[in-house]
Amino acid sequence: MLYTHLGVEPRIHPDATIAPTAVISGDVRIGAGCQVLHGAVITSEGSPVVLCDDSIVMENALVRASSAHAVHVGAHTLIGPMASIAGADIGEEVFLATGTRIFNGAVVGDRSEVRINAVVHVRTLLPPDTVVPIAWVAVGDPLQILPPDRHEEIWAAQKELDFPGYVFALDRQTPDLMVQLTERYGRSLSRHRTDRRVDHETVDITKDAPPL
Template sequence: MRFSHLGAEPRIHPDAVVASTAVISGDVVIGAGCQVLHGAVLTSEGSRIVLGENTIVMENALIRASATHPVHIGAHTLVGPMASVAGADVGDEVFLATGTRIFNGAEIGDRSEVRINAVVHLRTVLPPETVVPIGWVAVGDPLRLLSPDRHDEIWAAQKELDFPGYVFGLDRETPDLMVQLTERYGRSLSRHASDRAVD
C-alpha cells in the first residue's frame, strides 16, 4: 500500500514493481527497474528515501528516513530479507545480506558487502569495497571491524557515537531517558494519524 504522509506521496517509476503487501509511506522515490517485495516497509518520517535504478528490497526489509537523516540507496543494490536501513547513505552495487542493520548517518561505499546479521553503526563510514563479515560490527570513522565477542570494544566505540544524543537529541545520562525518548518519539510518530492511502 502507498500512503501520503506529511503532505508527500510516494513517486514510483512505472518500470518498478512494488508488491501489494509492501508499505510505501511519504516522500519515497523508487527508481526504474526496482523491485520491492512482500512485507517490505519504506517509511519517510520527515525526509526523503531514494532508491536508485534496479535496486531490490527483499521481503520484510525496513527502510526508514527520519526528519534529520534521509536515506539514499544507490543503483543495483540489494537489501536482503529482514534487513534494516535507517537514515543512511548506501552506494551503488552494495549487498546488504539478510538481517543486516545499518544505522543513522552511516555511509556504505560502492560495491561493499555487509554480510548476514552484521551491523554498521551510526556515523560509521565503510570505504568502497569493504566487507563486514557475518555477525560482525562495523563502527566509526576511521572504520573498525569488530567480531561480536569483542563486546567491551564495541560498546566503548558505540558509547562515543552517542546513539540517544545523535538520533533522539537526548543525553544518555538523563534519569528518565526512556520516558522522554518514548514520549518525544511517540509525538513524532503520531503524525501518521492523518496519513491517507493513495492506492
Template sequence: MQFEHLGARPRIHPDAVVAPTAVVSGDVTIGAGCQVLHGAVLTAEGGPVTLGEHVIVMENALVRATSAHAVRIGDHTLIGTLASVAGATLAEEVFLASGARVFNGARLGRGCEVRINAIVLRQTVLAEGTVVPIGWVAVGDPARLFSPDRYEQIGAAQPELDFPGYVFGVDRETPDLMVQLTERYAISLARHADDRRVD
C-alpha cells in the same frame, strides 16, 4: 500499499514493481527497474527515501529515513530479507544480506557487503568494497571491524555511544530517559494519524 505522509506521496517509476503487501509511506522515490517485495516497508519519517535504479528490497526489509537523516540507496543495490537501513547512504552495488543492520548517519561505499546479521553502527563509513563478515560489527570513520564477542572494543571505538542523544535528542543522563524518549517519539509518530492511502 502507498500512503501520503506529511503532505508527500511516494513517486514510483512505472518500470518499478512494488508488491501489494509492501508499505511505501511519504517522501519516497523509487527508481526504474526497482523491485520492492512483500512485507517490505519504506517510510520517510520527515526525511526523504530515494532508491536509484534496479534496487531490490527483499521481503520484510525496513528502510526508514528521519528528519535528521535521509536515506539514499544507489543503483543495483540489494537489501536482503529482514535487513534494515535507518537514515544511511548506500552507494551503488551494495549488498546487505539477511538480517543486516545499517544505522543513522552511516555511509557505505560502492560494492560494500554487509553479510548475514552484521551491523554497521551509526556514523560509520565503509570504504568502497568493504566486507563486514557474518555477525560482525563495523564502527567508526574509517570503519573498524570487530567480531561480536569484542563488545568492550566496539564500545571503545565509538566516540560517544549516545544513541538516545544522537537519534532522539534526549540526554542519556536524563533521570526518566525512557519516559522522555517514548513520549517525544510518540508525538513524532502520531503524525501518521493524518496519513491517507493513495493507491
C-alpha cells in the same frame, strides 16, 4: 500499499514493481527497474527516501528515514530479507544480506558487502569495497570491524558515537531517558494519524524530479 505522509505521496517509476503487501509511505522516490517484495516497508518520517534504479528490497526489509536523516540507496543495490536501514547513505552495487542493520548517519561505500546479521553502527563510514563478515560489527570513523564477542571494544567506540544524542537529541545520562525518548518519539510518530492511502498507481518520477 501507498500512503501519503505529511502531505507527500510516494513517486514510483512505472518500470518499478511493488508487491501488493509492501508499504510505501510519504516522500519516497523509487527508480526504474526497482523491485520491492512482499512485506517490505519503505517509509519517510520527515526526510526523503531515494531508491535508485535497478535496486531490490526483499521480503520484510525496512528502509526508514527520520526527520534528521534521509536515506539514499544507490543503483543496483540489494537489500536482503529482514534487513533494516535507518537514515543512512548506501552506495551503488552494495549487498546487504539477510538481517543486516544499518543505523543513522552511516555511509556504506560502493560495492561493499555487509553479510548476514552484521551491523553498521551510527555515524560509521565504510569505504568502497568493504566487507563486514557474518554477525560482525562495523563501528566508527576511522572504521573498526569487530566480532560480536569483543563487546568492550565495540562499546568503547559506540559510546563516543552517542546513539541517543545523535538520533534522539537526548543525553544518555538523563535519569528518565526512556520516558523522554518514548514521549518525544511517540509525538513524532503520531503524525501518521493523518496519513491517507492512495491508489496503487505508479507515477513517472522523471516528469517532476531530477534523475536519481
